[in-house]
Amino acid sequence: MDEAEDVFREYIQSKGLKFTPERKAILNYVFENHGHFEVEELLFEMRKNKVRVSKATIYRTVALLVKCGLLREVIFGEKHTHYEHVYGHEHHEHLVCSGCGKIIEFSDERIEKFQDEICVKNMFKPESHRFQITGYCEECVGGKSK
Amino acid sequence: MDEAEDVFREYIQSKGLKFTPERKAILNYVFENHGHFEVEELLFEMRKNKVRVSKATIYRTVALLVKCGLLREVIFGEKHTHYEHVYGHEHHEHLVCSGCGKIIEFSDERIEKFQDEICVKNMFKPESHRFQITGYCEECVGGKSK
DNA sequence: TAAAAATTTAAAATAATTTTTATTTGTTGA
DNA sequence: TCAACAAATAAAAATTATTTTAAATTTTTA
Structure with a gap:
């Protein structure tokens, strides 16, 4: 802080x-x-x-x-x-539940490697990325309200 | 069509x-x-x-x-x-250039595998995902206007 | 063909965000 | 110390994208 x-x-x-x-x-x-x-x-x-x-x-x-x-x-x-x-938190991605709005964070080093690989291939200089999966969390599967 | x-x-x-x-x-x-x-x-x-x-x-x-x-x-x-x-196009992700706004599309089967793996781990039922990298394209690297 | 249902248009409403304007605060230097 | 300048603020107005409303129109159906 x-x-x-x-x-x-x-x-x-x-x-x-x-x-x-x-x-x-x-x-x-x-x-x-x-x-x-x-x-x-x-x-x-x-x-x-x-x-x-x-x-x-x-x-x-x-x-x-x-x-x-x-x-x-x-x-x-x-x-x-x-x-x-960003400060004090390591970089992570999000799972967003369409049912209840809950956000689950996850991270995986492979994503950065991936980014680099893709950027090299496309001659692109990355500054940031965002990987987000939308769907339904454990509690919301079954009673899918959308 | x-x-x-x-x-x-x-x-x-x-x-x-x-x-x-x-x-x-x-x-x-x-x-x-x-x-x-x-x-x-x-x-x-x-x-x-x-x-x-x-x-x-x-x-x-x-x-x-x-x-x-x-x-x-x-x-x-x-x-x-x-x-x-979506219709008539295979699923892909985006590189978005902050300099000129250009959008480059890319795709990689590993992303879907990744998604599945993460979702299993988090007991999440995926419906869609989005992977987007923001940065600068070849032409815009150098003269970074932002 | 009359009545009901769905769709359309245009305008008004809404929601998030940005800009404007007048005021306040802080700083500088005569 | 005090005028005067710059930056920042609050509050209101403006803007932008989108959604809703209300009235008119089209389509379907009995």
Whole structure:
């Protein structure tokens, strides 16, 4: 958590921006209270604790956190963006249950090798990848609501 | 193309829906003129040829085409949904260039094996997957505009 | 052909996100 | 210290993609 703050602070400063109380508060909430989250949730969580920041500031700050590599966007098929921690978590992929919305994380070193192999073949310089499997989790198999 | 129409017609009828001229026209444009496309493009293309259908109808029809397995949604990191043909194309994954937006398709049988292995391990019933690599294509490496 | 059902259009509504505008805060230097 | 400049904020308005609504039209069926 403190180290995440260092990374953010450093990024902020390198861009000639300011490490404002709002940015600090958002960073704290992002890294103390959530795994995957959405902007709306974060806002709600902060409001609940009487920490008042505007929605626009959250959107702008989260964008900064993505840019400096602390967060990444994850798209689960809903209309709004989900975010997850990059800092302090090893890279992983997702299983998304269409029944109950549950997210199961998994990782496998073979995926990176794969990526490299494919990129070499296509003369492509990879920056990131996303592997996502959609289907039904154990509990939802059988009573498939969709 | 004709076969795609058969699939659609069959689906439509199996659901007790109607194979209207609008639906037929949209199907034709989807399968004659496009690889990847967006609703807005499709609308534009049809208007250009004086084929008049409302945007709402396109959205509704495209959703039907997804449901019956002729199309699938692909998310490239933009705010609007992209669609691609499933019918007549084998399954593939995407390399998305952040520089110029180019999409390179690739496929590899190992990915399906992988999926199955991971799903068994997690007691998950897969329905679909998506593997996408973001980065820079040959031409864009060097002059990285982002 | 009349009545019911489904579909269409166009406009309004919605949802997520971005932009604008006026205000606030922080900093700088005379 | 205080004007003046830059950056950041809140709140509201704007935007974009998509969905819904309501009214009109088409199709099907009895």
